[in-house]
Amino acid sequence: MKYQKELDDAYEIKEEITKAFKKLNKKQHSKVDEVFNTLHDEAFETIDCMECANCCKTTSPIFRDVDVRRISKKMKMSSANFENQYLNKDVDGDWVLKTTPCPFLYDDNSCGIYEYRPQACREYPHTDRKRIVSILDLTLKNVEICPAVAKIAIQIPDKFKK
Numbered sequence: 001m002k003y004q005k006e007l008d009d010a011y012e013i014k015e016e017i018t019k020a021f022k023k024l025n026k027k028q029h030s031k032v033d034e035v036f037n038t039l040h041d042e043a044f045e046t047i048d049c050m051e052c053a054n055c056c057k058t059t060s061p062i063f064r065d066v067d068v069r070r071i072s073k074k075m076k077m078s079s080a081n082f083e084n085q086y087l088n089k090d091v092d093g094d095w096v097l098k099t100t101p102c103p104f105l106y107d108d109n110s111c112g113i114y115e116y117r118p119q120a121c122r123e124y125p126h127t128d129r130k131r132i133v134s135i136l137d138l139t140l141k142n143v144e145i146c147p148a149v150a151k152i153a154i155q156i157p158d159k160f161k162k
Contacts, residue, residue, distance in 0.1 A: 002051050003147030010143050010150035013157070017143065020157040021136045027160060029133050035159050036152065040128040043148040053101075053109035055145055060097035061120030063087055068095060074116045125149045 001007075010017060024032050063071075065079075072082035086103060087095045097103070104112040111117060125146045126135055142149040 001054060003047060003054075006047070006147035006150040006154075007144065010154050013154065014143070016157050017153045018140060020160060021140055021153075024136060024156070024160065025133050027133075029131060032160075033130055033132055035156075036132045037128050039152040039155055039159075040148070043127075043151045047148045047151065049148075050109050052147060053105060054147070055124055055142075056105040056109070056111070057101040058145055060100065060102070061118045061124070063095040063097075063118050063120075065095075067118040067120075070116050071113055071118070074113070127152055 068079050068082055068087070072079045075082065077085075083095065086098060088098050090096045102111075104117075106112060111121075123129065125139075125142050125148060126132075127139060127142075127149055129135070132139065139149060139153070143153045144150075
């Protein structure tokens with residue numbers, strides 16, 4: 001994978017990243033959001049999702065009911081047929097893909113349902129959202145999947161040294 005170095009670098013300091021993330025809830029949340037948003041923008045200046053697609057190759061987004069209805073309508077199939085063909089309920093009761101890589105991922109890393117993809121895909125990797133502290137557990141998991149998140153996370157310990 002082109003961006004393996006970012007993932008490897010984050011793995012090497014995973015313990016330090018984890019400790020830094022645990023302390024972020026005690027920081028001013030608007031400051032944490034500001035830092036993450038800045039680092040998010042910087043990371044995506046150098047990382048091209050189309051050259052990676054590791055998220056699509058290794059994990060599943062959550063498909064909300066509205067996503068299922070929209071996608072199945074565009075695919076000219078019933079929601080029930082879409083669910084039966086592509087989705088399973090996970091342990092939390094959420095709809096997720098039956099298989100990885102994503103069945104809608106093409107060989108060139110483009111997405112066959114990009115225009116009407118699930119909200120979770122639209123927002124991934126979630127590092128530019130408000131109240132990032134509310135999803136730090138998810139963000140920590142994404143450090144192992146997304147090179148951009150890894151690149152962001154590597155910088156967090158130094159950004160919040162106090």
